[in-house]
Amino acid sequence: MMMALKKYSFLLLLLFFIFFHFYCFPIIPCAKASADIILIDPGHGGHDLGAIAKLNITAKSSPKKTTITILEKDLSLRLALLLREELQEKFTVYLTRLDDRYVSLEDRSSLADKVKATLFISLHFNSTADHTAQGIETYYLDNHQDKAVKKVEAIENAEISGTSPIVNHILIDLAIKMTTRASKDLAMLVHQASVSKIHQDKYPIKDRGYKPGLLYVLALSKRPGILIEGGFMSNSKELERIHSDSYLKSYAKGIAVGVKKFFEKKPPVLGGRGGAEKKKH
Numbered sequence: 001m002m003m004a005l006k007k008y009s010f011l012l013l014l015l016f017f018i019f020f021h022f023y024c025f026p027i028i029p030c031a032k033a034s035a036d037i038i039l040i041d042p043g044h045g046g047h048d049l050g051a052i053a054k055l056n057i058t059a060k061s062s063p064k065k066t067t068i069t070i071l072e073k074d075l076s077l078r079l080a081l082l083l084r085e086e087l088q089e090k091f092t093v094y095l096t097r098l099d100d101r102y103v104s105l106e107d108r109s110s111l112a113d114k115v116k117a118t119l120f121i122s123l124h125f126n127s128t129a130d131h132t133a134q135g136i137e138t139y140y141l142d143n144h145q146d147k148a149v150k151k152v153e154a155i156e157n158a159e160i161s162g163t164s165p166i167v168n169h170i171l172i173d174l175a176i177k178m179t180t181r182a183s184k185d186l187a188m189l190v191h192q193a194s195v196s197k198i199h200q201d202k203y204p205i206k207d208r209g210y211k212p213g214l215l216y217v218l219a220l221s222k223r224p225g226i227l228i229e230g231g232f233m234s235n236s237k238e239l240e241r242i243h244s245d246s247y248l249k250s251y252a253k254g255i256a257v258g259v260k261k262f263f264e265k266k267p268p269v270l271g272g273r274g275g276a277e278k279k280k281h
């Protein structure tokens, strides 16, 4: 009898361990080394495909080339899942979507409030008519006069174009005052660490810098955040690289290094360029 009890209690313990290990996210937040919460936002999803590109690949089974369609919404989710793997040991990590579904910009940002996210990281890939354009860039919310950045904003803000420009203006101004200082620091650290890791892994990626952009998803999230454009899908060489698991893994590792440096350097602050207010946990 005692032996049977011991056997079953061991089995119960094993089942509990398996449940806790694999299913605690997102139902029960797992115990983490840091109290900080990262919300990763894979751009687009569902009927919102994002950028679309064709890629010629050689299948293992046949020497003939076949053409496949690559969608930004799939690439952003792949990068998001890899980034979660890199961050979840230290932080509590949530995603705005875990599969191919449409989530509005408002719903993405309200999730940031719901999970009390410390940081918001939105993942995207670029596309332009100039097929030679290449490289990676990291955006933080702030005003600017850069015409090239305005093109990126037109694409990533497209969903929200129907709402009042005055309301949008007020919202963005407020969000800039609250978050720009921390977001700029985060953008710098993540961008530098990503470029350094990707170069270290021998990918010849062009560094397009970290820069200000008026991106609604960052304004709506109302917390320090960045939007990453992880390469140009419109450049066939770059698309081949972006599509590979090894490149995305290298990129995810680089982003994670930058996020960890951000928290090591100082606690996140909410504050504009003029001053900072320490964020309460």
Ligand SMILES: [Zn+2]
Residues within 6 Å of the ligand: 043, 044, 050, 051, 072, 124, 125, 156
């Ligand atoms: Zn996008």
